Amino acid sequence: xxxxxxxxxxxxxxxxxxxxxxxxxxxxxxxxxxxxxxxxxxxxxxxxxxxxxxxxxxxxxxxxxxxxxxxxxxxxxxxxxxxxxxxxxxxxxxxxxxxxxxxxxxxxxxxxxxxxxxxxxxxxxxxxxxxxxxxxxxxxxxxxxxxxxxxxxxxxxxxxxxxxxxxxxxxxxxxxxxxxxxxxxxxxxxxxxxxxxxxxxxxxxxxxxxxxxxxxxxxxxxxxxxxxxxxxxxxxxxxxxxxxxxxxxxxxxxxxxxxxxxxxxxxxxxxxxxxxxxxxxxxxxxxxxxxxxxxxxxxxxxxxxxxxxxxxxxxxxxxxxxxxxxxxxxxxxxxxxxxxxxxxxxxxxxxxxxxxxxxxxxxxxxxxxxxxxxxxxxxxxxxxxxxxxxxxxxxxxx
Numbered sequence: 001x002x003x004x005x006x007x008x009x010x011x012x013x014x015x016x017x018x019x020x021x022x023x024x025x026x027x028x029x030x031x032x033x034x035x036x037x038x039x040x041x042x043x044x045x046x047x048x049x050x051x052x053x054x055x056x057x058x059x060x061x062x063x064x065x066x067x068x069x070x071x072x073x074x075x076x077x078x079x080x081x082x083x084x085x086x087x088x089x090x091x092x093x094x095x096x097x098x099x100x101x102x103x104x105x106x107x108x109x110x111x112x113x114x115x116x117x118x119x120x121x122x123x124x125x126x127x128x129x130x131x132x133x134x135x136x137x138x139x140x141x142x143x144x145x146x147x148x149x150x151x152x153x154x155x156x157x158x159x160x161x162x163x164x165x166x167x168x169x170x171x172x173x174x175x176x177x178x179x180x181x182x183x184x185x186x187x188x189x190x191x192x193x194x195x196x197x198x199x200x201x202x203x204x205x206x207x208x209x210x211x212x213x214x215x216x217x218x219x220x221x222x223x224x225x226x227x228x229x230x231x232x233x234x235x236x237x238x239x240x241x242x243x244x245x246x247x248x249x250x251x252x253x254x255x256x257x258x259x260x261x262x263x264x265x266x267x268x269x270x271x272x273x274x275x276x277x278x279x280x281x282x283x284x285x286x287x288x289x290x291x292x293x294x295x296x297x298x299x300x301x302x303x304x305x306x307x308x309x310x311x312x313x314x315x316x317x318x319x320x321x322x323x324x325x326x327x328x329x330x331x332x333x334x335x336x337x338x339x340x341x342x343x344x345x346x347x348x349x350x351x352x353x354x355x356x357x358x359x360x361x362x363x364x365x366x367x368x369x370x371x372x373x374x375x376x377x378x379x380x381x382x383x384x385x386x387x388x389x390x391x392x393x394x395x396x397x398x
Contacts, residue, residue: 001014001015002014002015002016002073002074002076002077003077004042004045004070004076004077005042006042006043006045006046006198006203007198008043008200009046009200009203013046015045015049015070015073017070017116018067018069018070018119019035019045019048019049019052019068019069019070020048020049020052020053020066020067020068021065021067021068022052022055022056022062022065022066023062023064023065024061024062024064024065024219025061025062026064027063027064028062028064028065028218028219029063029064029065029128029129029131029132029218029219029395030064030066030067030128030130030131030132031065031066031067031132031134031213031214031219032069032123032131032132032133032134033048033066033067033068033069033134033135033210033213034069034070034071034133034134034135034136034178035048035068035069035070035071035135036070036072036073036075036076037071037072037087037088037135037137037178038071038072038075038082038086038087038088038137039071039072039074039075039076039077039079039080039081040075040079040080040081040197040301041081041138041197042076042079043136043138043194043195043197043199043202043203043206044136044137044138044194045070045076046203047136047194047203047204047207047210048068048136048206048210049068050207051068051207051211052066052068055220060220060221061220062219062220063219063220063221064127064128064219065127065128065219066214066219066220067123069116069119071087071116072087072109072112073112074108074111074112075087075108075109075112081299081301081302083107083108083109084107084109085107085109085110086109086301086302087109087112087113087178088174088176088177089174089175089177090109090110090113090176091113091177091178091181092175095176096113096117096181099113099114099117100114100117116178124185129388130187130188130388130391130392131187131188131391132158132188132189132213132217133179133182133187133189133190134189134191134210134213135178135179135189135190135191135192136191136192136206136209136210137191137192137193137194138194138195138196138197138202139193139195139267139295140196140197140296140297140298140299140302141196141261141265141266141267141297142196142266142267143193143195143196143267143268143295144165144237144238144239144240144267144268145164145194145195145234145237145238146164146165146166146167146193146238146267146268147159147162147164147165147166147167147190147191147192147193148166148170148190148191148192148193149167149179149183149191150170150171150180150183150189150369150383151168151171151364151367151369151383152183152367152383152384152386152387153321153324153325153384154387154388154389155183155188155189155190156168156244156317157397157398158188158190158216158392158397159190161397162209162212162216162242163234163235163238163242164234164238164242165240165241165243165244165268166242166243166244166245167245167246167247167294168244168245168246168247168312169246169247169364170247171183171369172247172360172369172370172371173247173250173304173307174304179191183383183386184386186386186387186388187388192206194206194209197299204237205234205237208230208233208234208237209234211230212230212233212234215227216396216397217395218395218396240267240268241311243311243312244311244312244317245292245294245309245310245311245312246309246312246364247294247307247308247309248308248309248310249307249308250304250305250307251278251285251304251305251306251307252303252304252305253297253302253303253304253305254280255303257280257281258279258280258281259279259280259297259305260278260279261277261278261297261298261305262276262277262278262279265277265293265296265306266296267293267294267295268292268293268294268309269292269293270290270291270292270293271287271290271291271292271293272287272290273287273288273289273290273291274286275287277293277296277306278296278305278306280305285305291308292308292309292310293306293307293308293309294306294307294308294309295307316365319365320364320367323365323366324366324384328366329348329366329367329368329382330345332348332366333348336354336355337350337351337352337353337355338350338351338355341379344385346381346382346386347379347381347382348368348379348380349377349378349379350377350378350380351376351377352378353376363378363380367382367383367384368380368381368382368383369381369383
C-alpha cells in the first residue's frame, strides 16, 4: 500500500495498485481509468476513489467492468513526477522488451511499468470488449480542461462526445506514452487534463469527467436528466471552445539546460509576435509570430518546455475522414521516394530529397504519425491500421 497526499484537500489516502474494481452481473464494456502516472498529479487518484465509493454506496447497476488503477505508486508517495525515469515516456518496444527480459535489478519506474504492464495484460485477457482506456492528468500551469489523444478516427469519434477542446498530434512529440502503447493495440484511449495540479477544481472536474465517461460507455446507467447535467457540468468546467486543435511545435529542453518559463502563461493563451516566453540558460525565447501557447512548463521535472497549437478547420477534419476511409494513403507508394517500411503496410519510409512535395501535414490528413529519422528521411506510421473498429460497432456512440 502507498500513501498519497493531496495539497488541495490536505488529505492522505492509502491505496494499492487497484484503487477500485466494479463488476456487473452482465457482460459489457471494460473501462479502465489510470491516475497518477505522474506522481505529482494526485487529483485523479482522489477523484477515482470518490467515484468508486459513490457508485458502491448508491448501488448503481454496473454493466461490464470498471477499473481504477494507480500509476506510479512510488512517485506518488514521494510527491514527485517520477523517481529516475518518466513513467509516461518509457512505454517503448525496446525498453519494454528489456524490462520484461530483465525483470530484476530494475529501477523504481521500470518496476512500476512492469507491474502495470502485467496488470494490463491480465485485464485485456480476462475481460470483454469493447475496451476503453482513460488516463487522468493535471498540468503544472493554469488550464481549462481538455482531452488529448492519438489521432485515429476511432478515438476522434468517441472523444467528440465530450464538450471539451480536443488536442491531436501529441504522440509525434511524446515518445513512450502509455496511451500511445494502448492505441497501438487498437483500443479507444484518451487522456484528460482536469486542471492545475493542486487545485480543488481539478479533482471536481475529474469526478464529473469520470461519471460522464461511465455514462457514454454505458458502464453505469444514468437517466437522461442526469446525463444532461453531466454534460453541462463538463462544459461549464472549461473556458475554451470545444474545437479540435493540433500541436505543431514543441520546445524541447536540452539535458542540463536551465529552463524557466516566464510567469503568467496559461493553456490556450494567444500571444503576439515577439512576446518573451521563457529563459533557457542565458537565451530569451520569443514568439516568432502570433501563437497560441499550450502546456507551459511550471515544474522542475520534464523536458517539454511548451507547445504551440492551432485550431483545425472542420472542413479539414471531414477531408481527412474521407481520405482515410478511401485508403488514399495506398496511392502514395506509387510516387518516387516513398516505399512501404512494413510488410503489414502500416508504415512508410519517405525520402524527402525525392518526395519534396510531401509535408507532414499531408500524412496527418491520411492518418499517419510522422517522425524525422534523419535529415532526409521520414518514418510515417498509420494510426488507423490497428484500430479495432469492429469491437465498437454496436455501441451507442459509434
